[in-house]
Amino acid sequence: MSVRILALVGSLRTGSTNSQLAVAAVKHAPGGVTIEVFEELGDVPFYNQDIDTEAGLPAAARRLRTATGRADALLLFSPEYNGTIPAVLKNAIDWLSRPYGSGAISGKPVAVVGAALGQYGGVWAQDEARKAVGIAGGAVVEDAKLSIPASLARFSKTHPADDEEVVAGLIQVIERLAAQAAQVAPASA
Helix, strand or coil, X not given: CCEEEEEEECCCCCCCHHHHHHHHHHHCXXXXXXXXXXXXXXXXXXXXCCCCCCCCCCHHHXXXXXXXXXXXXXXXXXXXXXXXXXXXXXXXXXXXXXXXXCCCCCCCEEEEEEECCCCCCCHHHHHHHHHHXXXXXXXXXXXXXXXXXXXXXXXXXXXXXXXXXXXXXXXXXXXXXXXXXXXXXXXXX
């Protein structure tokens, strides 16, 4: 079975360590797993129920929901901003949670990983992301975690895709997420 994973990166900065981490995940995805990075999170407006209508739904929000619907699982890459989840990632979760009870994220396996400047690798933000995803209806894969501390120093000369320890951790998360997705009815069925 082929598993499709949609990656959402909570940093919009070009060259961010979390964007690089997503590139590493795409490059090192195990056989039978395809990872697609959703590149338009910055285009998705803040969630507003007034525009969440068939006639008014913003195009980027529609594309986010469609891409999520096609995916078998989600892999979120979260930096830590002021001790919590970045607004752009939280906003994506809000859009995917609607309509309540049947949003695109409903029942979909989700793992959260990330890199951050601090000594704990963004674990607070990642925990907040898991909390938000779970409340939104996603099926959080709690044992699929990867937190990379001191990311700027660690990746100043080495891309995450070339860091053996990081690649091994990513592969472990992806395999766990793919296994969970395989237990759920695939989106492509």
